[in-house]
Amino acid sequence: NAGVTQTPKFRILKIGQSMTLQCTQDMNHNYMYWYRQDPGMGLKLIYYSVGAGITDKGEVPNGYNVSRSTTEDFPLRLELAAPSQTSVYFCASSYSGGKTDTQYFGPGTRLTVL
Amino acid sequence: QQQVKQSPQSLIVQKGGISIINCAYENTAFDYFPWYQQFPGKGPALLIAIRPDVSEKKEGRFTISFNKSAKQFSLHIMDSQPGDSATYFCAASTSGTYKYIFGTGTRLKVLA
Numbered sequence: 001n002a003g004v005t006q007t008p009k010f011r012i013l014k015i016g017q018s019m020t021l022q023c024t025q026d027m028n029h030n031y032m033y034w035y036r037q038d039p040g041m042g043l044k045l046i047y048y049s050v051g052a053g054i055t056d057k058g059e060v061p062n063g064y065n066v067s068r069s070t071t072e073d074f075p076l077r078l079e080l081a082a083p084s085q086t087s088v089y090f091c092a093s094s095y096s097g098g099k100t101d102t103q104y105f106g107p108g109t110r111l112t113v114l
Numbered sequence: 115q116q117q118v119k120q121s122p123q124s125l126i127v128q129k130g131g132i133s134i135i136n137c138a139y140e141n142t143a144f145d146y147f148p149w150y151q152q153f154p155g156k157g158p159a160l161l162i163a164i165r166p167d168v169s170e171k172k173e174g175r176f177t178i179s180f181n182k183s184a185k186q187f188s189l190h191i192m193d194s195q196p197g198d199s200a201t202y203f204c205a206a207s208t209s210g211t212y213k214y215i216f217g218t219g220t221r222l223k224v225l226a
Contacts, residue, residue, distance in 0.1 A: 004157070031212055033212075040123065040218055040219070041218060042120075042203060042216040042217055042218040042219055043158070043203065043214075043216040044216075045213055045214070048212060048213070050212065058213065090157050090158070092157070094212075100146055100163070100165075102148075102160045103160070103214065104159075105157030105158050105159065106157050107155070107156055107157050108155075108156075108157055
């Protein structure tokens with residue numbers, strides 16, 4: 001099992017550009033999550049999905065969009081990149097979403113917006 | 115009220131010493147408290163977790179102490195090793211939600 005994989009590892013965007021961060025899991029998990037991690041701020045939930053076709057907003061959804069067409073994939077879309085979106089982005093998944101269910105994280109994508 | 119406050123922000127410990135990281139919360143509905151460990155360039159990984167019906171949970175050198183009345187919980191790393199050098203996040207969750215509220219993280223460095 002590869003677990004949770006994310007691409008790309010690094011990316012530099014110019015203000016106003018758009019991009020998609022890819023996330024794939026091979027554990028047949030129903031629940032998937034996108035977090036952003038800023039220095040000294042911990043992890044903030046951007047969006048989450050409880051299954052294919054179902055997504056919902058987290059704490060900091062503005063400026064992002066997601067889709068979940070398959071169980072395996074949960075891409076995160078940035079439409080008009082802004083410097084405030086400079087961050088490290090982590091995708092995670094869990095089997096059932098219950099509070100005691102372990103969330104498995106990918107290795108992250110480091111995004112810089114200039 | 116949804117916050118989890120974590121301290122210290124950074125910690126330096128000698129090899130063989132005890133590392134202690136503290137977290138505090140306000141929301142009494144929180145009923146699950148995991149700790150995640152993150153090495154540089156990697157995603158966080160679950161280290162140990164506790165529910166509020168117990169006051170302590172131990173797994174190897176790692177122990178969570180939980181004080182329900184004070185709304186505080188802490189991670190103790192006994193016999194700290196250089197390989198424990200990482201960032202540690204506490205988190206809290208509530209029944210019926212899928213969401214974790216993470217603390218701000220503690221960067222631990224264990225000197226050889």
